[in-house]
Amino acid sequence: MSIELQLSLARGDFSLDVALSLPGRGVTAIFGPSGCGKTTLLRAIAGLEPDVQGTLQVGDRCWQGPDRFLPTHKRPLGYVFQEPSLFAHLSVQGNLEYGLKRRKGQPEKIALASAIELLGIGHLLQRKPHQLSGGEQQRVAIARALAVSPDILLMDEPLAALDQQRKQEILPYLESLHQTLDIPLLYVSHSRDEVARLADHMVLLSEGRVKATGSINALFTRLDLSLAHEPGTETVINAVVAGHDAHYGLSHLDFAGGRFTVAGKPLPLDQPVRLQVLARDVSLTLEHQGQTSILNIFPATVEALAEAGPAHITVRLLLGNVPLLSRITRKSAEELGLAPGTAVYAQIKSVALMT
Amino acid sequence: MSLTDADLTALLVTLKLAAISTCILLLVGTPIAWWLARTRWRFKFLIEAVVALPLVLPPTVLGFYLLVTLGPHGPIGGLMETLGGRPLAFTFSGLVIGSVLYSMPFVIQPVQNAFSAIGNRPLEVAATLRASPLDRFFTVAVPLAAPGFITAAVLGFAHTLGEFGVVLMIGGNIPGETQVVSIAIYDHVEALEYSQAHWISGGLLLLSFVLLMAVYALNRRFTVVKT
Numbered sequence: 001m002s003i004e005l006q007l008s009l010a011r012g013d014f015s016l017d018v019a020l021s022l023p024g025r026g027v028t029a030i031f032g033p034s035g036c037g038k039t040t041l042l043r044a045i046a047g048l049e050p051d052v053q054g055t056l057q058v059g060d061r062c063w064q065g066p067d068r069f070l071p072t073h074k075r076p077l078g079y080v081f082q083e084p085s086l087f088a089h090l091s092v093q094g095n096l097e098y099g100l101k102r103r104k105g106q107p108e109k110i111a112l113a114s115a116i117e118l119l120g121i122g123h124l125l126q127r128k129p130h131q132l133s134g135g136e137q138q139r140v141a142i143a144r145a146l147a148v149s150p151d152i153l154l155m156d157e158p159l160a161a162l163d164q165q166r167k168q169e170i171l172p173y174l175e176s177l178h179q180t181l182d183i184p185l186l187y188v189s190h191s192r193d194e195v196a197r198l199a200d201h202m203v204l205l206s207e208g209r210v211k212a213t214g215s216i217n218a219l220f221t222r223l224d225l226s227l228a229h230e231p232g233t234e235t236v237i238n239a240v241v242a243g244h245d246a247h248y249g250l251s252h253l254d255f256a257g258g259r260f261t262v263a264g265k266p267l268p269l270d271q272p273v274r275l276q277v278l279a280r281d282v283s284l285t286l287e288h289q290g291q292t293s294i295l296n297i298f299p300a301t302v303e304a305l306a307e308a309g310p311a312h313i314t315v316r317l318l319l320g321n322v323p324l325l326s327r328i329t330r331k332s333a334e335e336l337g338l339a340p341g342t343a344v345y346a347q348i349k350s351v352a353l354m355t
Numbered sequence: 356m357s358l359t360d361a362d363l364t365a366l367l368v369t370l371k372l373a374a375i376s377t378c379i380l381l382l383v384g385t386p387i388a389w390w391l392a393r394t395r396w397r398f399k400f401l402i403e404a405v406v407a408l409p410l411v412l413p414p415t416v417l418g419f420y421l422l423v424t425l426g427p428h429g430p431i432g433g434l435m436e437t438l439g440g441r442p443l444a445f446t447f448s449g450l451v452i453g454s455v456l457y458s459m460p461f462v463i464q465p466v467q468n469a470f471s472a473i474g475n476r477p478l479e480v481a482a483t484l485r486a487s488p489l490d491r492f493f494t495v496a497v498p499l500a501a502p503g504f505i506t507a508a509v510l511g512f513a514h515t516l517g518e519f520g521v522v523l524m525i526g527g528n529i530p531g532e533t534q535v536v537s538i539a540i541y542d543h544v545e546a547l548e549y550s551q552a553h554w555i556s557g558g559l560l561l562l563s564f565v566l567l568m569a570v571y572a573l574n575r576r577f578t579v580v581k582t
Contacts, residue, residue: 072482079483099484
């Protein structure tokens with residue numbers, strides 16, 4: 001299954017005009033600054049923007065075409081809005097069952113009970129929405145969207161209306177969704193951090209147009225995009241747990257370009273994990289330094305360089321075929337004589353492990 | 356001495372009139388209120404002005420036009436006569452039509468405001484949860500607008516209770532058919548039967564007060580629940 005769309009909309013001085021082919025599994029982040037059309041695109045996919053023109057094909061079903069517009073209630077989707085938007089006149093249970101009762105005929109992919117468990121809302125079922133905190137309301141809203149067993153889940157900045165603490169409360173649930181669900185999730189966000197934690201693929205929107213699309217690893221490391229030049233620029237690397245060193249309390253994590261050794265509580269073998277390496281935590285040497293406290297050193301090749309501010313350079317490295325960004329000073333780059341093709345060693349000072 | 360049989364009959368006619376008019380208004384007014392709350396038609400203000408007219412129009416003016424329309428020589432009254440019925444003027448049905456028009460803004464406006472206050476979001480949410488438009492209306496819009504419906508029903512009912520001018524113009528004063536309490540009071544005062552007038556007036560005052568109190572009390576409960 002994949003999602004093919006070509007949608008356009010003109011409204012005042014804003015226009016949306018996108019053609020995309022999105023993967024039918026995993027989390028696809030629709031990313032961009034406020035006002036770039038992320039929400040409008042998601043609403044268009046849901047059929048909530050009746051003025052949108054174009055075509056939309058989800059799997060083998062046509063949701064919109066030249067002479068066809070499937071109304072929202074006939075599209076097998078789940079939608080989580082920015083605000084929880086629970087029905088005030090129904091209990092939590094009533095909210096969850098609203099869609100469930102109307103699902104008729106569609107196979108149950110996600111049982112209500114497992115959605116309730118996944119989001120940890122079992123103890124809230126008898127309450128009314130106004131008795132819940134913002135974070136709890138949003139968890140109910142996510143469970144409600146899952147309970148209709150959608151073919152595709154759309155989320156419009158589900159964390160944006162919440163404070164930092166509530167975000168931290170919900171993110172783990174979203175991460176476990178990511179690992180449990182085998183339906184595609186389109187996730188609108190302007191938070192780089194959320195995208196780095198959750199997304200597999202990414203669509204970069206700017207002023208209603210698609211600027212770039214691809215895997216998150218590829219887009220985060222593309223030097224021609226602004227993502228690679230922000231102060232907190234990081235590389236996201238997918239790895240699996242390969243083993244533990246009980247004596248030192250370390251875990252070994254294999255990725256396509258080698259093996260990371262990180263501290264942290266032991267995770268089950270073969271569990272997929274996601275690593276975040278900040279570009280400024282990657283230093284470069286021309287020769288392998290034997291005498292160093294740094295555990296993670298990889299041979300790498302410089303692929304490209306780009307200026308990042310007056311004093312800094314962002315270097316795109318390849319570890320095997322895995323790209324990795326390094327942020328060093330221009331002075332260092334000149335002294336090392338870095339140029340595309342230079343063989344270097346990347347010393348990684350710190351790695352954040354996200355499961 | 357308390358109420359006479361004639362007064363009781365007038366009271367019953369009034370209550371029946373108010374109940375029937377309120378029911379009709381809720382049935383007819385709700386779709387109009389829904390449409391007014393949702394439409395983006397640029398001339399919607401025309402319809403809103405028409406709905407609000409009975410608020411400012413002297414009831415006698417409304418009654419006069421109704422008399423002209425519904426009487427034997429009016430278009431509708433004449434049509435009724437050709438169809439073998441009788442003209443609606445000076446009948447209970449005529450009174451119902453008058454009351455419906457007279458109390459229309461009191462029912463439509465609260466319901467319209469309640470529908471507007473819900474906003475689009477709950478309906479969009481319901482659509483993403485597979486609810487068809489009609490389903491959304493009955494399972495989301497109507498329950499969420501419940502306070503508006505209660506206000507509308509009580510105001511419509513109470514306002515019809517106090518109707519005088521319209522009734523006088525098109526209903527006449529037929530005991531058991533078109534004689535309502537406000538006219539009964541007027542008759543008593545004309546006949547200098549102040550004690551009778553007191554009884555009915557006091558009763559009407561109390562009833563109106565209790566109804567309005569109920570509206571405000573219920574609305575407070577609803578607002579407390581909503582926030």
